[in-house]
Amino acid sequence: MSQRDNVYQRIPRHLVAVDCIIFSYDLVKKVLDLLLIKRDFEPAIGKWSLPGGFVREDEDMEDAARRILYNLTGLKDVFLEQSYTYGNVTRDTGARVISTSYFALIKHQEINDEVKGKHGAHWSAVSEIPDLIFDHNEMVARALNELRCQVRIKPVGFELLPETFTLVQFQDLYEAIYHRIMDKRNFRRKILAMNLLEKLNEKDKVNSKRGAFYYRFIPEKYSEFTRNGFYFDLDVN
């Protein structure tokens, strides 16, 4: 291709970033948490921020999000999904930066405290998020809304739970995500009717006298059912 023909060379270029909305569920406190950091460069240095960074020249966008996630948490192979791209000219007060947000779901117990401590990362309950820089509060609100939709129509909630859990714990998770109380009988009936859980022989005896059986999600059943036209639907209205 000759220089003259290459349209691309005459086009203005942009700073492009990714920002990560990292959700986790605290089983003990029964709270949906979000991982925040204190921003370490100007403008807005020292303010609460989503973890983020610029997309490198030779780096796929999703890889940039995975790099940031790995640097902060030490985790690979995490549930990660693109949320939205924020492209208003004045959204970042330092320069024009186009930013794509991604949301990740990680298990609380998997985060290495040492790694986390190094970067000054901090868990904040989703219901008590402080003022974040730029449009980061909007990013969180949109991702939370998407998470609420997703856990209704896909079994992604299990990404936030340990391998085995009680039905009470599973419902607590949904109540934390939706930030409201749900009817216990209805909820149990709906999740059990989908036949995606295996009931184990062990019981959790810490949280109730009679004890509550542990369950396990079976991804293979979900794949099989889905191939046959099944829709996950945990309608929580």
Add this chain to the structure above:
Amino acid sequence: MSQRDNVYQRIPRHLVAVDCIIFSYDLVKKVLDLLLIKRDFEPAIGKWSLPGGFVREDEDMEDAARRILYNLTGLKDVFLEQSYTYGNVTRDTGARVISTSYFALIKHQEINDEVKGKHGAHWSAVSEIPDLIFDHNEMVARALNELRCQVRIKPVGFELLPETFTLVQFQDLYEAIYHRIMDKRNFRRKILAMNLLEKLNEKDKVNSKRGAFYYRFIPEKYSEFTRNGFYFDLDVN
């Protein structure tokens, strides 16, 4: 801010584009259409492509999408929603270009043929889309999937119909979007039960002997119902 402190200056910049997936519904042919153009610069000159363009320095991303839409169709105030951002390094064979896709819904009759002709734009039935450049077929597939979700949970289908329409025409639209036949009685019952349509006195006598009453969607009712906790749900499973 001193030069030294300004992190932004040392960061590599990227070409950023938007691509538009412009859907329209042909009431006569009963077909969901997509607006395509022949690409007019290298690489891949002359190949079928989504209409798109680069984001300017002082331009919000959504404004870039609206500019492209306006240049091609002469339309403003069109239903437009962001779909997804494609950020793989090698997706465009000419250079590394990050592209955000938007999907638009326009009424067939509103497109000015003269404007359209100038740019060599061409309507293609969604079920018969040719090979498009780069990852544009993937962009269309994702947007079509989003459109299917949206018309189920929001009254956006009316964006594709004239002000007044028969129930048969409304169902034809859904059948074109989902590319399958639906049960007539069920469909009518569900849409009428939501009380969002006004039945007019006029009849369409062209398409049947007995004639079919025209209806009109009432956005004010939808807003009012939504404020009171109503969910639009035209479940077409």
